[in-house]
Amino acid sequence: MNLSFLDTSGIQSASVATLTGAVAATSPIIATQPIWTFTPLTLLAVLVFIGALVGLGQALASKEPVTLKQTIGRTLVSMAVAVVSTCVYYLKPGIDPIVVIGIGSLLSVLGSGVLAEVVKARFGVPPS
Numbered sequence: 001m002n003l004s005f006l007d008t009s010g011i012q013s014a015s016v017a018t019l020t021g022a023v024a025a026t027s028p029i030i031a032t033q034p035i036w037t038f039t040p041l042t043l044l045a046v047l048v049f050i051g052a053l054v055g056l057g058q059a060l061a062s063k064e065p066v067t068l069k070q071t072i073g074r075t076l077v078s079m080a081v082a083v084v085s086t087c088v089y090y091l092k093p094g095i096d097p098i099v100v101i102g103i104g105s106l107l108s109v110l111g112s113g114v115l116a117e118v119v120k121a122r123f124g125v126p127p128s
Helices: 040-061 068-091 097-110 111-120
Strands: 009-017 022-031
Touching: 009 068, 022 068, 068 097, 068 111, 097 111
Parallel strands: none
Antiparallel strands: 009 022
């Protein structure tokens, strides 16, 4: 049986303080290469795909009758909202692409209405 994945030569120990700061525990940090690497185009394609799946799922799960026009519209809006998550790169340029994909998924699920309300609240636009 090959147990090469249990090799601990790349493990370093780091001190992690607890919430109280009184006790410090050590946690192993594995120093390896990232599992996935994303080019900007690949990340964009992943976000569009996830947004499309979320939009399609929301359209199919709604109680109202499903029309092709509504399904396509919700899918396109959800895709666009997922792509908005790439703005995180302007705030944190070195952020992990997996985090951007998670934020894109969250924004797709919340939808464009919630995103618009957050932007209005952030910039002090009075509610309409």
